[in-house]
Amino acid sequence: MSNNSILVIGGGFSGLTAALEAAEVGHEVFIVEKMPYLGGRVAQLKHYFPKLCPPSCGLEINFQRIKNNPRVKFFTMAEVVSVSGGPGNYEVKIKIKPRYVNNNCTACDKCVEVCPVERDSDFDFNLDKTKAIYRPHLMSFPMRYVIDDQVCEGTACAKCVEACEYQAIDLEEKEKEITLNVGSLMVATGWVPYDVKKLIHLGGGQISNVITNMQMERLAAPAGPTDGKIQRPSDGAEPKRIAFVQCAGSRDQNHLDYCSYICCMASLKHCTYIREQYPDAEVVVYYIDLRAPGRYEKFLHKIEQDEKVLMVKGKVAKIEEEVDTGDVIVTAEDIMGGVKKEEKFNLVVLATGMQPSVAVEESILDVPKDDHGFIIGGEEKGVFAVGCAKMPLDVMTSAETATGAALKAIQTVRR
């Protein structure tokens, strides 16, 4: 007999949507999320398209739907280790890493106060630090702290265990493995920002005031490392001239040989972040072509009206640091003017592209992928790719692919 349950790998926006769509028509759904929280990349943004909502908006509704729906079960810090069987009858082994913090946690922060160890915050793209025990982020779901066992000194220290009034911390927690039987799989593993260190000519990872678009999101996010103030990483100064470098790694056969779809819109969105805080700041957007899909074109036109936002056609191919001031010198050809120019900025944002997580991380899934690592098949096996595991997309379209895939998964398990 075929199994009615569905497994969703990845608890970002598309994974949540896919899970809820299937659960709300009566299927048991399991979400397996690698991170200690649900919400994925959207949780890291200040605003997201199409309506420029803060992430709390869409995510909180989905978290409510999960809480209220007994058919959805989710595992954080969990990864699929093996898949056997076939459509309608899969056996999936899941490895759950120890979180060391149980349900008793009230997020009182006492543990953080006593923890002596610091780590770079991956959630903030290393713009900030957390303690070894930390809250994943301000509106983390589940709202439970977590310990980074790569840096935690363990039972030898145990200051947090003493500080915790709720017996929420167990430093001896071990990794668990569970087995799930499902009829179909949805792969919503999402994307990772392209490794900026590979962009040598653009000073990727070398120049402190050259940041990525995702770092910009964290700088601008109210709960981010600077409490939402956009400032230069080197000295915390307010930037007066800011450049956006489009296609940083995208549309480039030496890096990502495809368009990442949404980085143009993301940079234009960042222009609104800047304008909100700095009415007089000058912005230059260097582009090859501007991609404003569908109705986003209106948004592009709106930004183009801004007199202090200059769009320059010409890809930036050289970025250097001015050592004394920390300013950044950007070289590009202004194609329309036919002039090669060096321009100085206080802050430069690289619009780095999206790479499918399944292309860079080890994956035990046996599904066909294209040259770039996007999943292009597996449907006959009852495995359905969703969102950015399939192609670079915005949040809205990711959710649409999730709904479509949920229907296909349901068809698979009901057959």
Place this chain on the structure above:
Amino acid sequence: MATRIEPNVQFIREMQAAGGESLKKCYQCATCSVICPLSPEDAPFPRKEMIWAQWGLKDKLVNDIDIWLCHNCGECSDNCPRGAKPADLLAALRNMAYKSLAKPAILGKWMSSPKYLPQLIAIPAVLFLIVWAISTGLRIPEGEIIFAKVFPTLAAIDPIFILVTLFVVFTFISSIGSMFSSFKASGLTPKEDAPGIFRSLIMVVKDEIIDHRKFKECESNQDRYPGHLLIFYGFIALAIVTGTIALFYWTDKLFGFGMTTPLALWNPVKILANVGGIALIIGLIYMTRSRLNADTRNAINSYYDWYILGVIWVVAVTGFLAQIFRLADTATLAYWVYYVHLVSVFMLFAYLPWSKLAHLVYRTAALAYARQIDRRGFDE
């Protein structure tokens, strides 16, 4: 004002055939113009050449001085996000200039494709066979190996190569004239206070040719700097040797002092000849290696590249072998190898204006002109 563009489709195909096969892949991001250390601030290359090429704007391209400012390091192609190979397009445009700038046009055509190689070889091959037939009746002469026994200096070698030299010089004078008028046609005219062409020429030689400065600015293709430098100075050494020997031949004839070939191995002129020859071969190894190792994703090697490398290889190798066989006293081998040497030297010099080696003259002249119009690299 709207401009009506008339694409010259035939010209696009010619560029693709001459080495610019990927030109249509360009999507005009201008990475190339930025990355090129030699590209100027105003109207930088090669991004604009790429769009002219895609649109088939022949007039713009045939009058473009920038194809000569490029030193073909390939950095633009290495960094091109699309594999459009702008360096290859500029090389193709130069190849097309070699083909069309100098007259007679038939030689340009013959030099553009390997299918005409037989006639190009046949001309000197027959010529020197005739010389050999007249001198010794195609026999290997007895006694000490002296190449002049078969190919007499006064009766054959000097007249042939003096005529070749005059032919090449006049060809270049006329083609540089047309090159300069094409630059003027593109609107580039030296200002009144610009240095004269000869002063510019001296500046170019002093400032960039002697130390090969511009080759060093390139991060890609590091083999080219030592390779080109060694071949360049190898040829200079050999030119000095040839000039000295010719001079002393005549002083010997006219005034009774001088020297005649073959020279002893310890003779300074001979030493210079051998040092030059060795420099040539080491340089050839560098250049050939960089051609063979070229990442085909980023660069192609055209017939023009292989012709010139091949001919210089034959010149250098037969030059050494002729000397070795002469010293080893193996007459048949020595004379025949020397014959091949003469054929290859003829192919190097008589066809020079239509070969890639013509860049020696065209690029130098264009660089001098660029100084007159003050067109210099972004960082210069």
